[in-house]
Amino acid sequence: MADHPHGNIAPLRLHVPEPKYRPGDSVDFSDIAVPPVDAISRPDENSPPSPLSALAYGLVRVLDFDHSAKGSWNPGLDADKLRLMLRNMMMLRAFDDRMFRAQRQGKTSFYMKSTGEEATSVAATMALAADDMCFPSYRQQGILIARGYALLKMMNQIYSNRADHLKGRQLPVMYSAPECSFYSVSGNLTTQYPQAVGWAMASAAKGDSRISAVWCGEGSTAEGDFHSALTFAAVYNAPVIMQVVNNQWAISSFSGFAGAERTTFAARAVGYGIAGLRVDGNDPLAVYAAMRWAADRARTNNGPTLIEYFTYRAEGHSTSDDPLAYRAAEEFAKWPMGDPVNRLKAHLIAAGEWDEERHSAQAEELADLIKATQKEAEKNGTLGHGLHHPFESMFDDVFEHQPWHLKEQCEQMLDEQRSKFGADWMPK
Amino acid sequence: MTAMKSMNMIEAINSAMDIMLARDPGVVIFGEDVGYFGGVFRATAGLQKKHGKTRVFDTPISECGIVGVSIGMSAYGLRPVPEIQFADYIYPGLDQLVSEAARMRYRSAGDYICPITIRSPFGGGIFGGQTHSQSPESLFTHMCGVKTVIPATPYDAKGLLIAAIEDNDPVVFFEPKRIYNGPFTGYYDRPVEPWSKHAASQVPEDYYRIELGKAAIVRAGGALTILTYGTMVHVAMAVVEEMGVDAEVIDLRTLLPLDIEAIEASVKKTGRCMVVHEATRTSGFGAELAALVQERCFYHLEAPVERVTGFDTPYPHSLEWAYFPGPIRIGAAIDKIMKD
Numbered sequence: 001m002a003d004h005p006h007g008n009i010a011p012l013r014l015h016v017p018e019p020k021y022r023p024g025d026s027v028d029f030s031d032i033a034v035p036p037v038d039a040i041s042r043p044d045e046n047s048p049p050s051p052l053s054a055l056a057y058g059l060v061r062v063l064d065f066d067h068s069a070k071g072s073w074n075p076g077l078d079a080d081k082l083r084l085m086l087r088n089m090m091m092l093r094a095f096d097d098r099m100f101r102a103q104r105q106g107k108t109s110f111y112m113k114s115t116g117e118e119a120t121s122v123a124a125t126m127a128l129a130a131d132d133m134c135f136p137s138y139r140q141q142g143i144l145i146a147r148g149y150a151l152l153k154m155m156n157q158i159y160s161n162r163a164d165h166l167k168g169r170q171l172p173v174m175y176s177a178p179e180c181s182f183y184s185v186s187g188n189l190t191t192q193y194p195q196a197v198g199w200a201m202a203s204a205a206k207g208d209s210r211i212s213a214v215w216c217g218e219g220s221t222a223e224g225d226f227h228s229a230l231t232f233a234a235v236y237n238a239p240v241i242m243q244v245v246n247n248q249w250a251i252s253s254f255s256g257f258a259g260a261e262r263t264t265f266a267a268r269a270v271g272y273g274i275a276g277l278r279v280d281g282n283d284p285l286a287v288y289a290a291m292r293w294a295a296d297r298a299r300t301n302n303g304p305t306l307i308e309y310f311t312y313r314a315e316g317h318s319t320s321d322d323p324l325a326y327r328a329a330e331e332f333a334k335w336p337m338g339d340p341v342n343r344l345k346a347h348l349i350a351a352g353e354w355d356e357e358r359h360s361a362q363a364e365e366l367a368d369l370i371k372a373t374q375k376e377a378e379k380n381g382t383l384g385h386g387l388h389h390p391f392e393s394m395f396d397d398v399f400e401h402q403p404w405h406l407k408e409q410c411e412q413m414l415d416e417q418r419s420k421f422g423a424d425w426m427p428k
Numbered sequence: 429m430t431a432m433k434s435m436n437m438i439e440a441i442n443s444a445m446d447i448m449l450a451r452d453p454g455v456v457i458f459g460e461d462v463g464y465f466g467g468v469f470r471a472t473a474g475l476q477k478k479h480g481k482t483r484v485f486d487t488p489i490s491e492c493g494i495v496g497v498s499i500g501m502s503a504y505g506l507r508p509v510p511e512i513q514f515a516d517y518i519y520p521g522l523d524q525l526v527s528e529a530a531r532m533r534y535r536s537a538g539d540y541i542c543p544i545t546i547r548s549p550f551g552g553g554i555f556g557g558q559t560h561s562q563s564p565e566s567l568f569t570h571m572c573g574v575k576t577v578i579p580a581t582p583y584d585a586k587g588l589l590i591a592a593i594e595d596n597d598p599v600v601f602f603e604p605k606r607i608y609n610g611p612f613t614g615y616y617d618r619p620v621e622p623w624s625k626h627a628a629s630q631v632p633e634d635y636y637r638i639e640l641g642k643a644a645i646v647r648a649g650g651a652l653t654i655l656t657y658g659t660m661v662h663v664a665m666a667v668v669e670e671m672g673v674d675a676e677v678i679d680l681r682t683l684l685p686l687d688i689e690a691i692e693a694s695v696k697k698t699g700r701c702m703v704v705h706e707a708t709r710t711s712g713f714g715a716e717l718a719a720l721v722q723e724r725c726f727y728h729l730e731a732p733v734e735r736v737t738g739f740d741t742p743y744p745h746s747l748e749w750a751y752f753p754g755p756i757r758i759g760a761a762i763d764k765i766m767k768d
Contacts, residue, residue, distance in 0.1 A: 133503070166537045176536040184536035185502060188527045194496025195528070201497060201503035205456070205482040212500070224520065228493030235488055397534045398572050400541075400596045403685035404643065 011103065014082060017256030024104035024399035029336050037061045038071030042289070045296040048273045049303075056266035056276035062285035063343050066210040067350040071288040077129075079277040079353040084125055085284055086344045086354070091119040092142045093341060094366045098374060099158055103172075103319045105380040108158050110172045115137045116332060118315030119217070119284040119340035120245045122146045124309075127291035128213060133203075135183045135196035135214040139175050139245065147180040151373045160388065167396070181382035189220035193242065194227035199316060200240035200298075201232070211239040213291075218265050218308075222258050226268075230306065234272040238299035241291065242306045243280065244268075247313035269306035282311030282337040284344045310337070334385025391417055430634040436623040437608045440582035440631050441471050441547070444589035445509060447635050449479045452507060455593060457484045459511030461493060469549055469608060470511055470539035480539035491521035495546070499529050502542045511592055515550035515602060516562045529598040530573030530707075545592045550578075551659050552743050553612060553752055563658075563707035568600045569684040569716065575640060575684040580607070580661040581628030584681060587638030595640060604658035614663035614754040632660040643687035645694070651678040652765060654692040655717050656704040657681065660753070664704050667758045672764065683713055691717070692724050699730040702766050706753060709737040731768030734761045755756050 009024040021027050041220040043051070062074050069076075077085075103111040114121060121142025125134065134143050144154060153165065157175055160168035166176060176184035183199075186192060196214030203210050216226065221244055233240050244265045248255050258265070269276025275297065278289040287309060294305035314332040316323040348354035381387025393401060395410040402410075418425045435443065448602035457472060466473030472705045476484040487494050489668040491512055491584045492548065498508040512518045518525075552561030568576045577592055577599055579585035585603065592599040606612050623629035646661060651674040656664050661679045668675045676694050695701045701721045703714035718733040736753050744751050 021744025054435060129555050135500070165539075166535070169537065170535050174535070176539045177538045184540050186528060187537075188523060191496065191524060194493050194524065195500035195503065197493075197506045198497030198502075198508075200500070202506050203458075205506075224492050225524070228490040228496060231488045231490060232493045239579075256543060397538055397717040399575075399685075400533070403686070404471055404688060411677075 001256040017225075017254070017261055019254035019256065019327065021069055023324060023326070023328060023333065025328045027328050027330050027334045029334055030138070033059070033338050034336055035061070037064050038073065039321070041289060042293065045293055045300065046302055049269070049273055050273050055348070056270055056278055058262055058278060059282055060277055060279040060286045062289055063283045063347055067343070067346040069347060073286060074379050075285060075289040075292055077285070077288065079348070079351070081126070082344065082348055083354065085123055085195065086341070086348060087290070087366075088122045088126070088142065088146045089284070089341050089344065089367050090363060092122060094147050094363070094370050095141070095145065095154070097371045099155070100319065101413040102158070102374065107378070108172050109317055109383055111158065112139055112173050112318045113315045114142060116308070116339060117245060117247050117281060117286045118142055120243070120281045120309040120311055123284040123287040123332050123358050124243065124287045124291045127288045128295055129210070131181050132210055132295070133181045133183065133196070133199050133212040135192040135199070135212060136185055137189070137192065137215045137217060137220075137245075138185050138187070139217070141173065141175070143182055144175060144180055146175060147179050147182070149180045149182070151370065152376055153177075153376035155374060156380055159377060159380070159382045160244050161377070161383070162387045162389055163377075163380035164389070166391050190216045190223040192216070193225050194232060196269060197229045197232045197238050197240050199238050199239040200267065200304075204236070204239055209299060211241065213241040213293060215243045215245060217250055218246035218248075218255050218260065219253060219258050221265055221268065227297045230242045230268065230272045230274070232272050233304040234375035237301070238305040239301070241294040242304060244306065244308045245311060246308050247311050249313050249317070249323070249327065251321055264308055266308035273306040275301060276308070277305060278308045278310060280337050280339045281311030282335070284340050285347075312337070347383050430632040430636075432630045433633050434624045435582045435586075435631045436610070436629065437579070437582045437585050437603065438469060438471050438584040441589055441603065442473060442475070443631065444593070444635070445472065445475060445584040446478065448590060448593045449475065449476070449483055451635065453484070454507040455509060456488050456506050457499060457509045460487055460513045462486060462511050465473070469605065471547070471756045472511065478577040480580070491517055491519070492524055495521035495529065497522035498544045499532065500541055502544055503540050504730075505592060507543050507546060509545045512546055513557075514566055515548045516559045518546075518548060518737065524732050525598065526571045530571050533597065534573060538546060542597055542598045545589070545595070545599045545601050547589070547601045547603060550602040551604045551606055552748060553606035553616065553659065555637070555745065555748060556743070557745040559741040562747075563738070565600075565602055565683060565715070566707060566711060566713040569713060572756040573598065575685065576602070577640060577681065578602045578604065578658045578683065579681060580604065580658055580679050581626070582623055582631050582673060583628040584638055584644070586631055587636050588640065588681060589591045590635060591637040591640050594637070599640070606659045607662060612659055612660040613666035614758075614763065615666070615747055616676065633644055638681070640682045641685040643681055643690040644679045645676060645690070647675065647677040647680045649674040650698055651675060652700040652702060652762065653678060653698045654682060654702050654704060655691060657683065658706070660704045660706055663729055663754060664758060667755045667762065670755070671759060671762060673762055675690060675762070688720065691721065692703050693710070695721055699728050700731070700760055701725070702734040702736065702765055704736045704753065704758060705737050708740045709735060710740050712737055725734075731765045736761045736767045
């Protein structure tokens with residue numbers, strides 16, 4: 001170490017963040033502030049951003065601990081809509097469980113569950129118009145479920161089989177679904193942020209009424225793309241809703257590595273002069289209300305909103321990591337905001353609009369539906385079991401028209417297959 | 429018969445964008461200083477005034493943002509033509525270009541496409557120092573899914589730019605800024621000749637296309653094939669004329685997709701091949717050209733393929749002309765390849 005040049009002042013120290021709890025620790029989340037419902041009441045959608053800054057540090061809540069919906073943010077949804085929301089979230093959870101198991105059975109390479117954060121995709125999407133454009137990250141399969149996309153198509157994609165409309169090119173869960181206004185999912189993080197802003201700029205430039213919505217995790221707010229997107233959104237007053245799903249963990253790195261020790265993620269909005277909301281992400285009604293507020297705002301030329309969903313990733317990042325290796329096992333059980341599915345269920349039961357029997361029956365019905373769909377999907381093949389798209393499709397769609405060098409390489413690949421399978425082998 | 433007009437390269441590029449803005453309501457043009465001011469090289473001068481602020485506009489200084497919003501605009505159905513002010517500034521936008529725009533058609537199996545044309549001035553010879561002189565074209569040929577186009581005359585610049593804008597895949601359109609105002613012979617101490625004295629400055633005022641992926645034989649010859657593009661087309665031509673060597677000079681115009689037929693036919697005829705580019709040597713596009721020529725024309729070659737390039741250093745400000753692959757370097761290479 002160099003000689004200390006500054007006399008008796010303390011040396012500089014590098015701060016490397018450390019999560020509060022590690023494997024084996026007992027968990028106490030009593031320091032997480034849970035302000036009362038309506039601690040900050042719902043402002044008019046047309047408010048200018050600067051008086052809203054307190055919302056970026058608060059927590060928008062609707063469902064209280066007594067299971068009632070309260071306060072000025074209460075979106076006042078009817079029971080049918082709430083039951084549909086519950087059904088979508090239960091469907092998503094059942095789908096995740098089944099596909100996770102399929103990966104464990106060796107039927108595909110990879111899967112990512114969204115357990116515990118179902119509200120941040122399902123309830124958020126239900127607050128949008130069906131043709132508002134969604135730019136998801138990789139954990140928003142709830143958008144597709146809320147928009148009624150065929151489960152069979154999702155499974156075919158997960159299996160990369162011969163019916164996968166992405167021709168087996170993408171890692172499982174990297175869907176693309178223009179018919180649901182759902183953009184192609186990237187494995188590179190937060191690249192979708194400036195893209196969503198560009199889509200919203202185009203919609204505004206063309207005098208359209210559609211807006212865009214984009215999701216990322218809290219960890220990837222550290223990417224430059226996030227900040228480029230917020231700058232462009234602010235500069236052009238783009239009709240875009242930018243959502244940060246703060247599920248506390250980016251693979252094994254806790255939110256402190258994205259800056260959570262100092263401030264909220266919603267507070268990023270304050271510096272850009274746009275509206276920022278911090279929302280209980282496990283409260284489906286709060287998620288819906290915040291999204292609805294932001295959507296109304298965007299649609300009336302009041303510009304972009306940044307929403308942080310404060311939630312918890314109940315499972316591993318993906319099938320490729322073991323969360324027990326880096327965090328305390330009981331964190332989700334102790335999470336002060338509970339489980340979004342259970343909370344909505346309890347709310348509906350308390351309101352006399354649902355009961356345990358109907359809930360179990362629905363859970364069973366959804367499990368059966370998903371099992372049956374899975375059987376259908378597996379008829380089209382599972383990863384690595386022969387039923388894939390034709391070999392030469394590898395060279396399609398690099399460009400609209402195939403250049404000579406790709407034609408040559410395709411021929412080479414087909415020759416390789418012939419040398420492997422015999423001279424009579426034909427591409428199919 | 430369409431009216432012809434003498435244009436320099438900037439005027440030809442401006443004319444291409446003007447025409448495309450009028451023909452296609454999806455075309456939008458934006459970048460740093462591009463709107464009101466009309467671009468630091470004036471390529472977009474007058475376009476905002478004529479076509480409006482929602483078609484031609486200024487952007488924040490964020491290449492990541494510029495390329496990223498272009499992709500989202502493409503998803504909406506627009507046809508963005510962003511400008512990256514200097515090729516040297518393109519790197520912050522590279523992830524959006526490589527991982528997103530270039531892969532979108534493939535990864536979404538055609539659900540989404542990115543018909544984006546990124547215009548960017550490149551190359552040196554203007555005392556731009558290391559951050560305003562680079563030639564990064566080989567990077568874009570190495571990533572699959574992007575076309576790379578480099579014009580060398582006003583006529584080609586307009587026709588190629590229109591074809592690039594109409595192309596349904598991402599195109600990187602590098603403009604050799606040293607020859608914006610006139611063809612450059614490599615003799616920096618001689619007065620610059622304006623484009624008006626060059627035949628290729630006669631440009632149709634109306635719409636026309638030059639197909640991407642087609643090279644131009646700038647000079648027919650039998651003794652040697654010179655493969656080049658951009659500024660170096662003119663430098664190579666000047667040296668060839670001066671030395672009186674019967675070289676065939678090929679302006680590639682598009683690096684990807686490459687006009688391999690023109691290259692093969694010429695090299696098989698001449699038996700000698702030299703590549704000239706301003707970019708750094710190692711892993712430069714010349715390496716790809718040399719490999720292709722040896723794979724396809726080996727038994728026709730009378731001599732090893734020669735590469736004349738910039739040196740593998742950052743572009744030095746004060747020593748620019750010692751770095752630049754000018755007449756001395758090209759002349760020595762011609763002497764060497766003709767001796768074998």
